[in-house]
Amino acid sequence: MAADGSGANGRVAFAIENLVKHYTVKVSAFQSEKLRAVDGVSLEVRRGTTLGLVGESGSGKSTLGRVALRLEEPTAGVVRFGDTTLTSLSGGAMRRLRPKLQMVFQNPLGSLNPRMTVGQAVAEPLRLHGIASGGEVRNRVVELFERVGLSRDHLSRYPHQLSGGQQQRVGIARALAPGPEVMILDEPTSALDVSVQATLINLLRNLQAELHLTQIFISHDLSVIGYLSDRVAVMYVGEIVEIGPTREIYASPRHPYTGALISAVPSEDLLDRRLRMMIPGEVPSPIKPPPACRLAPRCPFAKQRCHEEKQVLQPVGDDHLVACWRAVAGEISPDDFQHQARMALEA
Amino acid sequence: MTELLDVRGLSTSFFIRSGELRVIDGLDLTIDEGEIVGLVGETGSGKSVTASSIIGLIKKPGRIVAGEVLWRGRDLRKLSEQTLEREVRGKEISMIFQNPREALNPVIRVGRQITQVLELKRGMTKEEAHVEALRLLQSVHISDPEQRLRAYPHELSGGMAQRIMVALALAAQPRLLIADEPTTGLDVTTQYQIVQLLRELRAKTGMAILVITHDLALTAELCDRLAVLYAGRLAEVGPLEHLVRTPRHPYTNALLQSRPHVGMTGDIPSIPGAVADLLHPPAGCRFHPRCPNRIALCSERQPDLVLMPPGQQAACHNPVAIREEVAVGGR
Numbered sequence: 001m002a003a004d005g006s007g008a009n010g011r012v013a014f015a016i017e018n019l020v021k022h023y024t025v026k027v028s029a030f031q032s033e034k035l036r037a038v039d040g041v042s043l044e045v046r047r048g049t050t051l052g053l054v055g056e057s058g059s060g061k062s063t064l065g066r067v068a069l070r071l072e073e074p075t076a077g078v079v080r081f082g083d084t085t086l087t088s089l090s091g092g093a094m095r096r097l098r099p100k101l102q103m104v105f106q107n108p109l110g111s112l113n114p115r116m117t118v119g120q121a122v123a124e125p126l127r128l129h130g131i132a133s134g135g136e137v138r139n140r141v142v143e144l145f146e147r148v149g150l151s152r153d154h155l156s157r158y159p160h161q162l163s164g165g166q167q168q169r170v171g172i173a174r175a176l177a178p179g180p181e182v183m184i185l186d187e188p189t190s191a192l193d194v195s196v197q198a199t200l201i202n203l204l205r206n207l208q209a210e211l212h213l214t215q216i217f218i219s220h221d222l223s224v225i226g227y228l229s230d231r232v233a234v235m236y237v238g239e240i241v242e243i244g245p246t247r248e249i250y251a252s253p254r255h256p257y258t259g260a261l262i263s264a265v266p267s268e269d270l271l272d273r274r275l276r277m278m279i280p281g282e283v284p285s286p287i288k289p290p291p292a293c294r295l296a297p298r299c300p301f302a303k304q305r306c307h308e309e310k311q312v313l314q315p316v317g318d319d320h321l322v323a324c325w326r327a328v329a330g331e332i333s334p335d336d337f338q339h340q341a342r343m344a345l346e347a
Numbered sequence: 348m349t350e351l352l353d354v355r356g357l358s359t360s361f362f363i364r365s366g367e368l369r370v371i372d373g374l375d376l377t378i379d380e381g382e383i384v385g386l387v388g389e390t391g392s393g394k395s396v397t398a399s400s401i402i403g404l405i406k407k408p409g410r411i412v413a414g415e416v417l418w419r420g421r422d423l424r425k426l427s428e429q430t431l432e433r434e435v436r437g438k439e440i441s442m443i444f445q446n447p448r449e450a451l452n453p454v455i456r457v458g459r460q461i462t463q464v465l466e467l468k469r470g471m472t473k474e475e476a477h478v479e480a481l482r483l484l485q486s487v488h489i490s491d492p493e494q495r496l497r498a499y500p501h502e503l504s505g506g507m508a509q510r511i512m513v514a515l516a517l518a519a520q521p522r523l524l525i526a527d528e529p530t531t532g533l534d535v536t537t538q539y540q541i542v543q544l545l546r547e548l549r550a551k552t553g554m555a556i557l558v559i560t561h562d563l564a565l566t567a568e569l570c571d572r573l574a575v576l577y578a579g580r581l582a583e584v585g586p587l588e589h590l591v592r593t594p595r596h597p598y599t600n601a602l603l604q605s606r607p608h609v610g611m612t613g614d615i616p617s618i619p620g621a622v623a624d625l626l627h628p629p630a631g632c633r634f635h636p637r638c639p640n641r642i643a644l645c646s647e648r649q650p651d652l653v654l655m656p657p658g659q660q661a662a663c664h665n666p667v668a669i670r671e672e673v674a675v676g677g678r
Contacts, residue, residue, distance in 0.1 A: 057505075057534055193561065194606070195602065198616070201607055202615055205614075206614075220534075226608060227608060260535075266564035267608075270603070282507070
């Protein structure tokens with residue numbers, strides 16, 4: 001990767017450096033503790049590409065999305081959009097940039113006003129950001145509705161009169177209205193049924209290509225991420241443990257945690273039961289995460305050093321980084337993950 | 348194998364202001380001893396209502412309007428509420444749910460919730476119940492069982508709470524466990540642990556399991572047989588392998604096709620339109636407005652479930668052709 005972010009792989013449109021978001025939570029009447037939702041995350045998204053951000057619940061992936069767009073203020077760290085450092089902008093300057101940076105949420109109903117028709121909901125950001133006025137607004141709204149696969153008939157409906165899939169289409173139209181360059185999508189299809197999910201994923205994929213959007217797609221669903229993303233970042237308890245090109249990560253994951261996640265992805269033939277890597281126990285709390293490598297207490301490959309030394313992302317290939325010294329040293333490979341799965345099955 | 352459950356022509360409706368919602372419409376379903384059956388469907392397919400209908404937990408404005416629920420030969424619909432509660436529900440048939448923490452009583456320690464069932468349903472003394480509760484927690488692989496028995500539900504992680512729910516369901520030594528979305532909402536790594544646990548328990552105790560889910564990938568790891576529901580009617584039912592590899596109903600086929608995967612190029616094949624409106628369901632086959640295989644007959648006559656090669660039943664006038672390589676025995 002070139003230092004200026006340009007080069008063969010295209011320009012970086014959106015970058016996060018050492019982003020931290022800690023919350024203070026009360027654990028009892030007299031005691032508060034720090035919840036490390038996002039704990040020093042760095043990543044880059046190149047112009048017109050999609051970065052998939054995967055992680056289980058409590059990994060901090062949704063917090064990362066909100067903080068990256070300053071819907072919440074970070075505790076520390078830098079977010080860059082092109083040449084602009086978002087994290088040092090004033091409120092007013094940030095508001096002026098807002099149209100370029102949009103977010104789509106899992107639950108569209110939560111972000112739609114129940115007393116506003118969905119046509120009005122999509123018109124609102126157009127007027128708010130001074131993108132259109134007067135009769136122009138209606139034309140733009142109709143255009144946006146068509147773009148997301150809704151008809152004119154839907155304009156005068158209220159959110160509750162639409163199906164879940166249609167509501168999410170409205171959510172997408174609303175995010176597209178101000179003409180964004182960067183979109184962060186947080187589990188946009190997770191609440192939908194399989195048959196509806198497929199049409200929404202197709203829509204998002206086609207919109208990304210047509211509008212050349214720079215995207216971060218947050219999901220726990222590795223099948224969806226694998227289909228939609230150019231690159232993938234894997235989060236575990238507030239940290240990124242692996243990041244790299246999608247095909248490479250799916251074909252040969254290097255971090256044991258990525259290995260376990262990938263081995264759980266259903267194959268095209270559902271009966272082709274691949275060996276699943278077993279990781280015992282559960283995701284630890286971000287309030288008191290393990291001190292060194294956060295996976296170490298559950299990791300079948302952990303050595304003494306893993307419990308003592310914090311792991312940082314290091315290159316294991318072109319544009320492929322992993323936070324595991326054993327993977328970097330070539331001591332463990334995807335073959336070992338397969339072997340572990342076989343042993344676990346026999347046991 | 349012996350038949351445990353035989354549901355015949357079950358119809359359950361909800362009577363709301365705007366009319367009768369026919370949520371389940373003439374459903375047939377059997378479960379044998381020790382069998383794991385997956386009841387697969389999307390939102391509004393009636394899969395959860397089917398479970399509630401079986402164990403007699405349909406509340407107003409819902410009502411079973413027709414059919415029989417034969418449990419080891421007796422019709423559960425004819426039993427009084429007391430008999431059902433004393434002899435069947437939570438004893439011969441247990442249930443686990445999607446949100447285990449919500450299903451547990453938040454103000455009672457989990458140990459007490461288990462021992463209560465043991466005292467009530469198996470007539471144990473307090474001491475016996477405590478010993479058995481410990482054994483149950485061990486059987487669902489909970490470490491520190493003594494300590495966990497003293498925990499309150501909110502102190503448990505999602506995976507732990509689901510294990511406790513399974514232990515609680517096992518307390519009465521049921522012959523059938525109904526598992527409603529048992530892994531939805533759990534983390535990927537934890538999901539697999541629960542799947543392994545359910546399979547292990549079936550092997551050890553011989554209980555049957557009815558898995559209710561929207562997740563075909565889950566059923567492929569767990570089930571012997573599948574029943575696919577669409578808008579309150581069975582689309583297809585048969586052995587897992589047949590339904591997954593050679594689906595005959597276009598809906599089963601579409602569900603299988605509509606999963607994205609790595610390396611897939613172009614659009615994901617998807618099902619156009621929305622799930623049928625149960626207040627005004629389409630005439631004939633309820634799937635016909637969305638079906639790529641529809642013929643004129645589909646909107647005129649409801650198809651019956653009929654046996655089709657390679658060995659499942661499908662309710663379709665114009666079923667999906669069997670791919671050639673499969674027909675000649677390849678793969």
